[in-house]
Amino acid sequence: MPQKDPPAPAPDFQNPPGPHPATTSEAGSFAYAHCPCGWRGPSRRSRDKARQDATAHAQQR
Template structure:
């Protein structure tokens, strides 16, 4: 590991949502994905909770 590399535990987090049929899922750039939800708002809340816990 070089001195200018970011720490291993520093991951990029960027939440997005995707829809498939009547379900919405929050996803993060770090690879995390929340459960499929019927409520878009609940999927967004899942993403916000992931960011808060990161």
Template sequence: MNVEHRVTVEERGSFSTARCTCGWHAPARRSRDKSRRDAAAHQAEHTPDAH
């Protein structure tokens, strides 16, 4: 089964969270930069030839 991974960073108040269409989500962060890094790491993990 091939699941598409589209990652976004959502902001709620002073927190942001990386979320993916596959159901994955990172912990809420105060650092938007850290949320973007969480998203990029998840995306890279599920991109062919990224290893």
């Protein structure tokens, strides 16, 4: 009987490899950063601070 290769590990969708493409969105008068990995930054009145949150998250990886 031929041997089969072991199955590949399941992808980790919560922590994908490589850079995280964090972006910002707006909800009313607030902006927040979010990422496909599930991370979401706090709501901010300052769009600049939301962008800084996104940059900081991307650099943590």
